[in-house]
Amino acid sequence: MNKTERIYSFLMDRNNDAEDELPEAVRQNVPRNGLRQVLGNSLQSSGDQIVNASTVLPWLFSVLGVPAALTGFLVPVRESGSMLPQAFLTPLVLKVTYRKWVFVTGALVQALSVMGMAGTAALAEGMTAGVLVLLFLVAFSLGRCLCSISSKDIQGRTIPKGERGQINGLATMASGLVAITLGVAIRIIGGGDLSASQLVWLLVGGGILWFLVALVYAGIREPATEKTTKPSKTESDSSTNKSGNTNNPGNTSKPDDTGAAKKDSERNWLSQVVHLLRSDKPFRTFVIARSLLLVSALSPPFIITMSIQSGTSALAGLGGFVIASGVANLVGGRIFGRAADRSSRDLMSFGAALASTIIILTILALTIFDISGESWIGAAIFIASYFLLRLTHTGVRVARKTYLVDMAEGDLRTTYTAVSNSAMGIILLLVGGVSSALAIVHINWALGFLAVMGILGIFAGRKLPDVSRQD
Template structure:
């Protein structure tokens, strides 16, 4: 069977790991793993285009929208996909097959991305800025559905010890696409990338998400137990509060994950410092996409295996590594001649993007492995909702510090990274024994 051959070549699997799955799910592991890798790769390919740190800021500027719209891109993209998840969780747990929730989210992302393409092709100025933010809000809401369902389907269909590898391979495949895209933009677009090219890219990304929905729908997911949601859906807030108070492991994980934001929030400040120093080449869209592609291509496979061995230790290592990179960058800026080196900011951006791959794979694998059954859905939903709130809070603080200079925001993020490592040390192991 082709899926089994491909699976054996890509995944380091042990038959004993199948004990974590139901009897119904065990024969379909290779098939389901390949399909999840394919769907996640397609989703990640689309993410390279609908990127709130690279492509969308370029689009806002190219369409002549006020610069203030750029400041809202990342908060809407990240928090919008996290905040609704605790409210979604009871509805998701009422579904015997969770894969259809993911499919619905993928269709929503395809629709929103098509809306972005339409804005890029027809609008300009303030109207374009409003249209971009509105489409991005729809995109984020749809992404929250896929996010909450993906880990649950993964936990039902792929055993412990293999989940991190699945995500790592998908990240590596999407990184190869990102690298190709970035190089193409540098060769054919350069610094004069036109709006028409961006509109075409967004249209292509919409089709990619549609394909991802089709692929994910073919997963053979074992039907699970259902839970009847509250009639008014109001019980989720109390459940989230009770989970936070009663589950010490979950509480510590959320705190550690919040402190891991260092690798997600620091790259834009590195770019801002480079721009202040006149490194205009770093403003090229192609360079950003290339850096992300290289990081994912190298880090996806390596960090996927490390996440399966110990996602806890990988979280700790990612926190420390992010802080070390930031401190080294700040120190290099103050050094004679070195601070003016044209390669310094791009190299730092690349390292932070590389570390962020490990941080994401670690915390995603950890939350899937630490919980079982419907508890996993609740963990993911409540954690992401709390993270949406914390992201806005940390973002507001770093934005305030950035008013005095990006260096101050980076210094705070470096401190948070060290704190994240300390908190992570108190988490129990959850991966392959």
């Protein structure tokens, strides 16, 4: 056992049976590829903490004197911009023999985009700076789009079931450490705020991280894309598992789904989304469940807004919320990574239930006892609620990423990833619009709406077939 394999075995709870089923060339490179994915994903997650559309970029806009109206575009551009184009770009990705080069291209686009933001922060201000940063954010999101399409396929080709969730979890832990460090640094260096020059150097550091991500992923040894032929009836029958699915255990696809995926990829992106959602019931159920799981993603910002409206100082509480987010990632990454490998479906349902419960208890506590954010009890409730929601979201995100990798094989996995993310880009805008409209009436209405979504998500998650390793 060489050094690389020893390190990988120390970090991972390895699934020897699943590894033995891999081709020899792939099996030999599992430790090397696994460590590179842990490192690459960790660097990417760390960069995300620096170029955060909910924290760092709003600070940047404030420091540069950008009109407040433009600040509201940051999160929608960042999230939807990386999701909506995925089905459109999938046909191009499917033509690439080694998908790691798609990921490397996306990482380089993100690196150059962040450097562009840094240059804008150093040279421009006001409306001009705001528009330029948003344009660079659009480019950044397109780069992330390429990484998102290709990353799950790379992981599925190089890492066996039972180890994929742990890789996602370790990367999440690393991002937690970075968030904690960033939160502490903000308090020490900036005293709750940062100057324009400090933000410029922070963004430069983020750009360097994505250059390193590209370098790390370029060293992954990925098997070439193979042309898949339709298996014989004997092969098809022998590969059917207990749940009636075919091919690999837990796979919900049909024997010729790879060919179907390529056929689907020739459609325009909107037709592809509609076709898959109508014809593929397991995939449709996954998208519905994932949509309802937005409760854990969209509720934390409302908690922060509520805390500020309740009297908590924005600057005094900002470092606390950033640190709380980091601790949630640090704690949840390892725990939920292993849980996702046992049953990503059950983890998604559990996350939906927990998020809804946290929201309901927070609303009841603040309403019944009329607690103010100016008191230490109120501040503690807000930070604790935010921490628990971020912890829950960590579990939900690791679970749904692992589920998507495990539920299909080959080009079908790439198509599932792209189409689900394109659909989620549209759904995110719709759900975000409804919750924002309700927040105009009162934030409790927005949080209540999201809590109801989470409750429905419990039942939607339970309808999914369990595609993970079973202990």
